[in-house]
Amino acid sequence: MGVSTADLTMASATQSRTRGAWAGIGIFVLLALTQWIAISISVPDRDMGHLQKIMYVHVPAAWNMMIAYFVVAIFSLRYLWKGQERDDLIAAAAAESGAVLTGLLLVLGMIWAKPTWGIWWTWDARLTSSAVLFFMYVGYLILRAFVDDPDRRAQWSAAVGLLGALNVPIVYMSVRWWRTLHQPQSSPSTVDPNYVIGLRINAIAFLIVLIYFIRHRYESAKMERAADQLHERAALATRGGINA
Amino acid sequence: MKPDARVGEYPGSRVVAGTIRLPTVTLRITDRDDAAATMTSVTRRFGRRWALRGVSLTIARGEVVGVEGHNGSGKSTLLRILSTAIRPTGGTAQVFGEDVVKNADAVRAQVAFLTHYPGLYDDLSAEENLRFACRMLGIDGARIPEVLARVGLEREGREIVRTFSAGMQRRLSLARLLLQRPRLLLLDEPYNNFDPAGIALVNDVVREVRSEGGAAMIVLHDRHSAGNLLDRVATLRQGVVHESSDDERAPGAPLLQSLVGGRLT
Amino acid sequence: MTWSAEWRRVGAIVWKDLTTERRSKAGVNAVAFMGVLVLLLFGFALGPDTEALRRAASGALWLAILFAGVLAFNRSYQLELDGGALESLLLYPGARWGIYLGKLIANLVFVLIVEVVVVPIALILYQVALPPGWPALLGVTVMGTIGFVTLGTFYAAMSSRSRAREVLLPLLLFPMLVPVLLASVEALTGLLAGDPMREAGAWVRLLGAFDIIFLVASLLAFEYVIEV
Numbered sequence: 001m002g003v004s005t006a007d008l009t010m011a012s013a014t015q016s017r018t019r020g021a022w023a024g025i026g027i028f029v030l031l032a033l034t035q036w037i038a039i040s041i042s043v044p045d046r047d048m049g050h051l052q053k054i055m056y057v058h059v060p061a062a063w064n065m066m067i068a069y070f071v072v073a074i075f076s077l078r079y080l081w082k083g084q085e086r087d088d089l090i091a092a093a094a095a096e097s098g099a100v101l102t103g104l105l106l107v108l109g110m111i112w113a114k115p116t117w118g119i120w121w122t123w124d125a126r127l128t129s130s131a132v133l134f135f136m137y138v139g140y141l142i143l144r145a146f147v148d149d150p151d152r153r154a155q156w157s158a159a160v161g162l163l164g165a166l167n168v169p170i171v172y173m174s175v176r177w178w179r180t181l182h183q184p185q186s187s188p189s190t191v192d193p194n195y196v197i198g199l200r201i202n203a204i205a206f207l208i209v210l211i212y213f214i215r216h217r218y219e220s221a222k223m224e225r226a227a228d229q230l231h232e233r234a235a236l237a238t239r240g241g242i243n244a
Numbered sequence: 245m246k247p248d249a250r251v252g253e254y255p256g257s258r259v260v261a262g263t264i265r266l267p268t269v270t271l272r273i274t275d276r277d278d279a280a281a282t283m284t285s286v287t288r289r290f291g292r293r294w295a296l297r298g299v300s301l302t303i304a305r306g307e308v309v310g311v312e313g314h315n316g317s318g319k320s321t322l323l324r325i326l327s328t329a330i331r332p333t334g335g336t337a338q339v340f341g342e343d344v345v346k347n348a349d350a351v352r353a354q355v356a357f358l359t360h361y362p363g364l365y366d367d368l369s370a371e372e373n374l375r376f377a378c379r380m381l382g383i384d385g386a387r388i389p390e391v392l393a394r395v396g397l398e399r400e401g402r403e404i405v406r407t408f409s410a411g412m413q414r415r416l417s418l419a420r421l422l423l424q425r426p427r428l429l430l431l432d433e434p435y436n437n438f439d440p441a442g443i444a445l446v447n448d449v450v451r452e453v454r455s456e457g458g459a460a461m462i463v464l465h466d467r468h469s470a471g472n473l474l475d476r477v478a479t480l481r482q483g484v485v486h487e488s489s490d491d492e493r494a495p496g497a498p499l500l501q502s503l504v505g506g507r508l509t
Numbered sequence: 510m511t512w513s514a515e516w517r518r519v520g521a522i523v524w525k526d527l528t529t530e531r532r533s534k535a536g537v538n539a540v541a542f543m544g545v546l547v548l549l550l551f552g553f554a555l556g557p558d559t560e561a562l563r564r565a566a567s568g569a570l571w572l573a574i575l576f577a578g579v580l581a582f583n584r585s586y587q588l589e590l591d592g593g594a595l596e597s598l599l600l601y602p603g604a605r606w607g608i609y610l611g612k613l614i615a616n617l618v619f620v621l622i623v624e625v626v627v628v629p630i631a632l633i634l635y636q637v638a639l640p641p642g643w644p645a646l647l648g649v650t651v652m653g654t655i656g657f658v659t660l661g662t663f664y665a666a667m668s669s670r671s672r673a674r675e676v677l678l679p680l681l682l683f684p685m686l687v688p689v690l691l692a693s694v695e696a697l698t699g700l701l702a703g704d705p706m707r708e709a710g711a712w713v714r715l716l717g718a719f720d721i722i723f724l725v726a727s728l729l730a731f732e733y734v735i736e737v
Binding site: 080132133135136138139142143146147149151152155156158159160162163164166167170171173174175177178181 | 663664667671672673677680681683684685687688691692695708715719722723726727730733734736737
Binding site: 350366381 | 521522
């Protein structure tokens with residue numbers, strides 16, 4: 001099986017949890033730093049003023065949301081190919097992180113839209129596509145919640161994750177086309193050189209946060225599975241019978 | 245015993261096919277590779293519940309094995325794994341040498357599984373159900389009248405299955421099984437919902453398959469209905485085989501059974 | 510199994526599903542009525558203004574088809590689950606994609622029959638005149654339906670066998686259908702308005718591409734969801 005109980009003795013578990021805690025603190029400090037840098041070096045936008053600074057969370061969240069989906073796709077494929085439970089757990093962890101990022105993205109998009117255009121939602125191509133992606137993530141997670149058998153859950157999630165990932169570029173493309181027909185593009189410019197540095201460093205900081213989240217979630221899932229396997233061992237050990 | 249016969253499941257040993265003559269009984273050892281079905285340390289879980297917790301057994305060609313046990317002991321799961329309906333969580337199983345996971349299609353071609361639920365389409369007639377089965381099996385429907393007659397449903401061919409009693413549905417399932425000419429029969433409580441004529445029919449079919457070199461595994465609640473059909477009965481309890489008794493003609497057979505990898509007669 | 514044997518299996522499944530559906534009587538009628546009901550409700554929701562209705566016609570029609578269609582997909586697997594026939598179905602030797610294709614074709618026929626009822630009623634309720642190029646309308650509807658049924662048959666294989674099947678199918682299916690829905694609605698709207706911007710053709714081509722992509726992906730992935 002994919003998880004070895006050897007690496008989960010009490011001492012090593014506590015050790016890795018402490019290390020994880022320090023890593024987490026470090027990463028969040030890093031993120032706060034990059035945010036502060038980006039906010040202080042960037043000039044208020046002509047039209048949007050300081051509201052523009054929301055971009056430093058919104059845009060990196062968008063990029064990393066896509067990366068999370070990519071991770072889901074890769075590990076789903078790997079699971080279908082190799083059948084190792086570990087791959088399913090990583091994909092699920094990535095999906096959860098991706099769902100959170102997408103939710104964040106949508107909320108920030110709405111917060112940005114209200115003062116800019118006076119309405120909460122504008123059917124902007126990228127935001128709308130993100131909304132669809134959010135539902136795809138959530139569908140994946142709800143499917144997992146409703147299936148008890150671990151093999152079935154892993155296999156179904158992998159198939160759903162892969163097809164979902166396939167749909168991501170298709171959704172983006174078709175929604176963008178749909179919007180260009182009815183209304184000109186309305187999202188803020190992200191290529192202004194003033195903002196690029198801020199965006200880049202925050203994107204990297206968010207990526208590190210994403211990796212941390214996925215890793216952390218995977219570790220807890222691993223621990224659950226290890227507990228499961230102890231349970232298995234107990235169940236099999238006391239069986240008796242002529243083959244024992 | 246033959247001096248150079250090496251037996252058992254000890255490392256480095258192998259089952260030797262041959263005959264051992266003892267004063268009161270003749271023991272014939274079947275080579276494991278020639279078995280109709282083998283299971284090695286098969287486990288199967290459903291969520292947190294372990295239905296099978298390490299089952300190893302062999303069904304030799306020409307053997308009819310009964311499986312007894314309380315509800316929830318794992319009997320149906322055993323059959324379902326051998327039929328390739330589900331995969332084992334751990335361990336391996338082979339049917340006529342083909343692995344149930346890796347060569348599932350080859351196994352399906354040789355196995356017929358009679359489930360305790362009918363597995364039929366209620367809105368189709370008996371004939372239509374069989375015709376569907378023929379097309380799915382890739383055979384033509386020439387034998388449909390013959391198998392219907394065999395199970396005593398020759399006059400109900402056009403009737404919709406929804407109108408059938410449980411016994412009639414069971415007969416139709418049996419008819420479908422006969423279309424296949426299986427080599428391994430897996431019967432899950434075949435005697436339920438059956439009158440004596442139906443029970444005799446099931447046993448006839450089992451005898452037929454056995455005489456052609458096939459084998460059968462029958463899950464049952466009481467051995468009575470099987471008459472003297474069973475060569476061996478395994479008792480499952482909580483997902484493990486607890487006894488595997490031959491009939492009374494071979495005293496001490498269980499002990500020898502656990503030493504020898506193959507089947508004893 | 511050889512190709513011809515495999516196609517015979519597909520045909521057998523199509524025949525079995527459609528015969529069962531025909532005999533059960535309730536199926537097509539109930540689903541078609543559901544579709545018309547949705548159209549009616551949308552009409553109420555949009556209000557009696559003719560212009561608003563005409564503009565919304567294509568969208569309302571597709572939504573009616575979607576809501577009615579999801580009922581059909583779960584039903585198609587339900588008939589396997591009721592008598593425990595699914596396990597028997599999986600024990601016949603042969604490829605899994607054959608089962609998928611058989612169910613897909615049967616579902617397609619079913620939904621197309623429902624559309625024969627729903628589409629004319631939509632045109633009537635939403636006061637849309639039939640444009641001269643109406644065969645193209647038919648073509649677009651069929652293409653959109655293919656995309657819909659392709660994904661619906663795939664996801665229903667999972668939802669019908671889990672808890673909360675009624676909510677799980679729309680939840681999984683609808684986000685996946687967004688591209689197909691957009692393309693179908695845009696193409697249909699363009700055609701109904703006489704295609705003033707020549708955009709409909711491009712959407713139709715996109716729709717065709719979507720159909721092919723999703724069909725291939727579902728065919729490949731089906732064995733993973735039906736086996737376990």
